[in-house]
Amino acid sequence: MTSDWPGVRLHVVTGKGGTGKTTVAAALALALASSGQQVLLCEVEGRQGIAQLFDVPPLPYEETRIASAPGDSGGSLFALAIEPESALLEYLSMYYRLGRAGKALDKFGVIDFATTIAPGVRDVLLTGKVYEAVHRNKRGKNQRHYDAVVLDAPPTGRIAQFLNVNSELAGLAKVGPIRSQADSIMSLLRSERTRVHLVTVLEDMPVQETADGIAELTADDLPVGGVVVNLVRRRELDDDARTAALKGKLPRAGIEADLAKAGVDVTPQLVDGLLHEAHDHAERRRLEDEQRNRIATLDVPTYELDRQPDGIDLGALYELAADLVDQGIA
């Protein structure tokens, strides 16, 4: 199976709160690793969502191996929780060899200042670390080289602002090293090597935010990737059955006969309950189809992941990754 995104080195995953953005980012990273790639999965919001998902201790500011692909494909998955404070100190020691001044900066609260209020600096630092991971090459000594980096990014409402580090710094740092750092990051983010994927569920508000997010990204020249529709309900009933269920016209007698055939103790309560659940399901499916049609008009590749009735554990995550591979995202 060939991937829909050949040549993409940085997959940015965003989504509205509650849509399963972190889960999808992790599943995508696993999907990429399963084809033999070395993959880095990054988070930037200090939530330790990756550690919880993979059931490992909180991630340090250090690339940590969290999974290896089964078999001998050789792929493996590393994870990194990027914090702006550590990124700034690392950045300073890498480019400036500040020594004493670095410590003084911290002591005087400058690090805190730079990472919380200095406009845009925080985001430059977070994306800067991602940029560094993407740009490493095999010649680098003692450095791990990654074929792909997956970024569990801030939510859809903030994604364009987060990635558009240039404009955030505009009017502030017109020249200087921070500015040229921002320019390099921007050229990666706007290139063919980057795609921003949006996670949604089939509900009105998340779909609206996805549409708004795509418009904003496009306006900022940021490359939109695919839409991943998460938490999709199982499709048990066909169109005719759902239409009948909505109208309350499911063949009760036939269903009762079938139930009896299957050895179930048929009570009016049971049949009422099943018909009620069928109506409910059909109603939701109808609304989901409306949203699915709206997503189709967005004109981007879409992927669908089923709702896992028992929730997300490591096993479910691997299943989702396999579904993404089957659908060609990786």
Added chain:
Amino acid sequence: MTSRRKGRVGPLASKQDTGPALDVDALLDDPATEIIVCCGSGGVGKTTTSAGLALRAAERGRKVVVLTIDPARRLAQSMGIERLDNTPRPVPGVHPDAGGTLDAMMLDMKRTFDEVVESQASPEKAAQILANPFYVALSSSFAGTQEYMAMEKLGQLHQDAQKSGRWDLVVVDTPPSRSALDFLDAPERLSSFLDGRFIRLLLAPAKGPARLMTAGLGVVTGALTKILGAQVLRDMQTFVAAFDTLFGGFRQRATKTFELLQAEGTAFLVVAAPEPDALREAAYFVERLSAEQMPLAGLVVNRASRLSLTGLSGEQATAAAERLASGTTDAPEGLTAGLLRLHAERTRLVARESRLRRRFTAAHPTVPTAEVPALSSDVHDLDGLRLVGELLAG
């Protein structure tokens, strides 16, 4: 668990799914309830819950103003507040029989911040501050500003309510923060930032050349100039110097808002969905509220799955569906098996949710809880909101 305190009453061992039932109507009807704060992690339906509560309170006779943070377009439309102008406006279509009213507004964070600056500083100084790039960043994208401004607006609304008598209940939604706790920390974070060491350092040059001679300063400004450029440093100093006079005011306001949140007339409702993350945040929040002595009214679990009474377990349904897979059926092919599988899946979902709720209840058995079943459609009019209110009230 840190929440275990002296004097708790309740069962020592319990198999309950939820705590005692939350009496929403009693809370809304009690004239002593002056402020209701809905908090919880993002994506759990906080805004809809706030709006539904506010409408119900109004139709039960309260004079209500609801502050929403970032409502869905259709929800905003349903209350007639699509326009973002930071002013409460009457919601049309509220039943007036009980004598109540409902006003609604959306928070405009930047506007609120600007107004605070304008009210605290002289016109020239205010203009100078509003134009500074650091202020622009602070007021529009500083993490925590939205939380801080929501609390600021709450304080203003409450004060207005007391002065003018226009409202007797303020319902407030909280920003969709990364963590539900952010808004409690925001005022403190902002004011401690403004009081920070670095800020005072930047102010030093403005206060006399002698202070410049501190040992570390040269090194620090040198490094900063190298990294950010001299212009950034100058902007920063102008901003800090201009803001200096406001610091005291900000800290005082933050302290007052914090006290208001601890007051008796305030009730916190923690909103969650039956998902591990949302319930974990809810648990943190409940613990934090009790640590801060803030009055917790209860937990609202939105989007709960409900099971019809069928008397058929999930396993039985799955087995029956498998038996039907081979052989002919009376109903159209696959229909009955489909119904059985749907039922089996829903049973699993409900079992999972009740497991998650039990985990919460085990740690916090005394927290009154209201459960709101998942709606099959989005709220897009007042009737929808009315239904939310009814479901909240049980």
